Amino acid sequence: MPRRSIHFTTPVDADPALHRSEEEPLPPYPSDESKRATNAPPSALAGTDLSEFFGPAGPLAQALEGYELRQSQLQMAEAVKRAILGQRHALIEAPTGTGKSIAYLAPAILSGKTVVISTANKSLQSQLFQKEIPFLRKVLNRPISAVIVKGRSNFICTLKWEKESKEQRYISLYDRMDEQFRFVEQWLEETETGDIDDLPFVLNNDLRTRIVSFPDDCLHNDCRHYEDNCWVNRMRDEAAQAQVIITNHHLLLNALGLGYAGERILPPASIYVIDEAHHLEQIATAVFEVMVTDYTVEQLLGRAIFKEHIGDDEIERLRHLNALAFQEISQRSRDNSFELTGDLEAALSLSAALSELGQRLKRANPYAAAVEQAAKLGERPDPETAERHRSYELTVTAIHSAAESLKAIGGSRKDGAVVRYAVRVFDRRHVTLEVHAAPIHPADLLSAYLFHPEDEDGEAVGRTVICTSATLATAGGFHHYKARCGIREVGEELILPAVFDYPRQALLYQPALPAYDYRNADAYYDAVAAEIERLLEVSRGRALCLFTSWSGLQQVSDRLQAERAGVVWPLRAQGDAPREALLSWFKTTPYSVLLATRSFWEGVDIPGEELSLVVLDKLPFPTPGDPLHAARMRALEEQGRSSFDEYMIPLMTLALKQGFGRLIRRSDDCGVVAILDERLTSKAYGRRSRQDLPPARFTREFKDVHRFYSQALRSPAEFALNVWSVGDDAQGWRWQLVRLFDGRAETRSGRAEAATPEQAEMHAALDGLQDLQRRIRRAGQDCSRYTVELRCSRGAAQWLAEAPAQDDLYGRWAQVASVWQAVLPRVVRGD
Numbered sequence: 001m002p003r004r005s006i007h008f009t010t011p012v013d014a015d016p017a018l019h020r021s022e023e024e025p026l027p028p029y030p031s032d033e034s035k036r037a038t039n040a041p042p043s044a045l046a047g048t049d050l051s052e053f054f055g056p057a058g059p060l061a062q063a064l065e066g067y068e069l070r071q072s073q074l075q076m077a078e079a080v081k082r083a084i085l086g087q088r089h090a091l092i093e094a095p096t097g098t099g100k101s102i103a104y105l106a107p108a109i110l111s112g113k114t115v116v117i118s119t120a121n122k123s124l125q126s127q128l129f130q131k132e133i134p135f136l137r138k139v140l141n142r143p144i145s146a147v148i149v150k151g152r153s154n155f156i157c158t159l160k161w162e163k164e165s166k167e168q169r170y171i172s173l174y175d176r177m178d179e180q181f182r183f184v185e186q187w188l189e190e191t192e193t194g195d196i197d198d199l200p201f202v203l204n205n206d207l208r209t210r211i212v213s214f215p216d217d218c219l220h221n222d223c224r225h226y227e228d229n230c231w232v233n234r235m236r237d238e239a240a241q242a243q244v245i246i247t248n249h250h251l252l253l254n255a256l257g258l259g260y261a262g263e264r265i266l267p268p269a270s271i272y273v274i275d276e277a278h279h280l281e282q283i284a285t286a287v288f289e290v291m292v293t294d295y296t297v298e299q300l301l302g303r304a305i306f307k308e309h310i311g312d313d314e315i316e317r318l319r320h321l322n323a324l325a326f327q328e329i330s331q332r333s334r335d336n337s338f339e340l341t342g343d344l345e346a347a348l349s350l351s352a353a354l355s356e357l358g359q360r361l362k363r364a365n366p367y368a369a370a371v372e373q374a375a376k377l378g379e380r381p382d383p384e385t386a387e388r389h390r391s392y393e394l395t396v397t398a399i400h401s402a403a404e405s406l407k408a409i410g411g412s413r414k415d416g417a418v419v420r421y422a423v424r425v426f427d428r429r430h431v432t433l434e435v436h437a438a439p440i441h442p443a444d445l446l447s448a449y450l451f452h453p454e455d456e457d458g459e460a461v462g463r464t465v466i467c468t469s470a471t472l473a474t475a476g477g478f479h480h481y482k483a484r485c486g487i488r489e490v491g492e493e494l495i496l497p498a499v500f501d502y503p504r505q506a507l508l509y510q511p512a513l514p515a516y517d518y519r520n521a522d523a524y525y526d527a528v529a530a531e532i533e534r535l536l537e538v539s540r541g542r543a544l545c546l547f548t549s550w551s552g553l554q555q556v557s558d559r560l561q562a563e564r565a566g567v568v569w570p571l572r573a574q575g576d577a578p579r580e581a582l583l584s585w586f587k588t589t590p591y592s593v594l595l596a597t598r599s600f601w602e603g604v605d606i607p608g609e610e611l612s613l614v615v616l617d618k619l620p621f622p623t624p625g626d627p628l629h630a631a632r633m634r635a636l637e638e639q640g641r642s643s644f645d646e647y648m649i650p651l652m653t654l655a656l657k658q659g660f661g662r663l664i665r666r667s668d669d670c671g672v673v674a675i676l677d678e679r680l681t682s683k684a685y686g687r688r689s690r691q692d693l694p695p696a697r698f699t700r701e702f703k704d705v706h707r708f709y710s711q712a713l714r715s716p717a718e719f720a721l722n723v724w725s726v727g728d729d730a731q732g733w734r735w736q737l738v739r740l741f742d743g744r745a746e747t748r749s750g751r752a753e754a755a756t757p758e759q760a761e762m763h764a765a766l767d768g769l770q771d772l773q774r775r776i777r778r779a780g781q782d783c784s785r786y787t788v789e790l791r792c793s794r795g796a797a798q799w800l801a802e803a804p805a806q807d808d809l810y811g812r813w814a815q816v817a818s819v820w821q822a823v824l825p826r827v828v829r830g831d
Helices: 032-039 059-063 071-085 100-110 122-140 158-172 179-187 205-211 231-241 249-257 259-263 277-288 296-301 304-309 312-330 345-363 368-376 383-410 442-451 479-485 518-539 550-560 579-588 627-638 643-660 684-691 702-713 757-778 794-802 808-817
Strands: 090-093 115-119 146-148 244-248 271-275 290-293 337-340 418-424 433-439 464-469 492-495 506-509 543-546 571-573 593-596 613-616 671-675 697-699 719-726 732-739 744-751 787-793 822-829
Touching (some): 071 090, 071 100, 100 122, 100 271, 115 122, 115 249, 158 179, 158 205, 179 205, 244 249, 249 271, 249 442, 271 277, 277 433, 277 442, 277 479, 290 383, 296 312, 304 383, 312 418, 312 433, 337 627, 345 383, 442 479, 479 643, 506 702, 518 550, 518 613, 518 744, 550 593, 579 593, 627 643, 643 671, 671 702, 697 702, 719 757, 732 757, 757 787, 757 794, 757 808, 787 794, 794 822
Parallel strands (some): 090 492, 115 271, 271 464, 506 697, 543 593, 613 671, 719 787
Antiparallel strands (some): 290 433, 719 732, 732 744
16 A cells, blocks of 8 residues: 555546546636746746846856857747747757757746646656756756656556455465565555656566556546546646646647547646657647557456456357457558558447447446435445445446447448558567558648647637757758648747757768669678678767668678678677667667667667767658558549658658767767768769758768778777687687778688687787788788777676787787787777
8 A cells, every 4th residue: 555645626537548428527626827826926937037147157157067058049048938928839940069958947947837748758848857857947946846647557556456465465365475465565564646657667568467557447436546546646636736747749649539528537738849840740649640559359258357247158259250250351451551441341340349349338337226225315325335336337338348349340331531450460479460441631630739729619729839959840841840740830940050060070972873673682781791791890889870671671680790701890680679678778789789679769868979970871761652651642642732742851850860969969979970872972862861951061971981080080090800709619719800991801811729718809910910921011001090999898808918928819910910000909809
């Protein structure tokens, strides 16, 4: 049980996953005006000179040591101020380093109005709540009430916890208690939130299902803990009184879509800040779509209520209908993702059967009479009856919801407004097929719910929406974004200049590679892998290589990790481990290389020397065969418009900007972005997209890349010698000799009488240096003019440092190494 009781004054009964028709009316919230009286004077923002606030003698400078005025941050704050005072919307592209969080937080807080800040990821929410807002409390010298609002599935359900505790106590009589359960039990005595994100581990799925609150199993005001011991209600009560409410795009759109009923989930506000706003259309599509899987009905039928109230024969009949429905869909195509057209008769039959069952169960509710009798007497039913009644009703609601979802994906009546498509699933337990009915034009919904809502009288609701991101504009403006998000009127449009010194810090490189040809894909990927290997030699690894497809990633990964021809650098590919584990490995492994696909094109923040090379294999166009993209392109073409110009190119440009943005994260970062797609220069749209990228120097010459890294790393080496031990007997070796200014390389392997793998590496180093020495002398040059970088394992470097001078192998090494200006060991492997 949680340590303290939690008291509430506002009855609630809303959740975004329930049908709107099931929502009960809610009491009104305190108006913005009543909050404004307690949070800030109405004139505070209007009377604040932001140039002084952000200036060198202002409160920010006094609170932050080493503070420097950033003109772009001030520009953004002034635009936000104008938008708030004028009750207009604002679109602001703020590059990395602008300081956009403070730029929108300060004016919003000074306005005294309620502000909702919506982000696309939890890390930014935590940064706002734990760092930026406490900082502004200090700067403004005033209290700022703030809360993070999350969905209920982030919180422990006290009722479910009670039941699980009893079960675990019983199990402990015969077996060990679940270790995660024991930790959570102690944690609940200390937590003030009940938020499972605060746990130092991820709950396993089985335990999470049994103890966490979910929309389809919450009993709401029929729960005995509803009034004084519910974590979700506590969070929502705090939100109702807060000035700053931090949430995510999914919950924001869910709440707005529910209208008045959604105001308990997310209190209404005068100001909405949509940070990471480039995700808005994609998330709106996910929020407003209908999705069912081949496990939806099967999971529903597993509820205890079915075993108690309907017979086994009917359960089996429904399972059979479910199998037929998804078999019909699966047989429509062999593709992994495919559009659905026409009516799906088996899905509609399953929908009808579920709808009939739901009606029958509703009429046969065994708890309804007791609840009605208690209501007539002006009493509440006993807690157990109330909970069973609500649980029964929730199941009936879930049945109707499943029936409606199957009707939506099975019927063709709304085709044109929605696109129905199926996706095969290979990595989830129980689920093999997802079926979606997604809005083709979520802009209409975003306009109605977020940007241009109207009240019951058809009057416009006054609010300010600030959309900001590092990647929001295309072709020098916001035309594409406004069209995709249904924004009709905007007060402020601002594209801020780059903060970092890109001409000095970054180089954009495009090699002369052949265009991709599916008829000769092997030759293309040979060239891509060779170019990446050449780049890794001068960057010394430290690279994030981003691909537009899984097949491209795998083709290059196989080549770079080939047993007899792989690179010397530590290398992993997406799929080798979970995303966060891969990023942690990359950050902590010197000279590492990570190959990844589209999910790593954004949200990866690796400042410092760990990342100095970003490689993009192709221009990241959406896949035209994707049913959702295809439907949206078709809709534009039917209007006589160019889907390529108005849809594909802007989306590609935004993704390209995201990929480029992985490189420079702070003022002392430096590195190279290599785009290996010839269309960047050969096509007009490629050249236009390049203009939307940060103003890095552009080159097509590899020697410029070598010069950039030589200066950045202060490395005098003209050559690199990579050495390996090969085989299990410590006898084999391999070397690769690289001429760094053009990346040309040659390889040789052999065997030697070596006692350890480290000695085998040294035999490789000896042979490689002697080979290079012969080449230089044949060219009439003196070896003493050149420096060689020796890349080896930690063990080989340690052997060099500790080997006795009288050792024969070390003596030969010292003699060969002495003819060079320098031989610089570099440990690139821990083995």
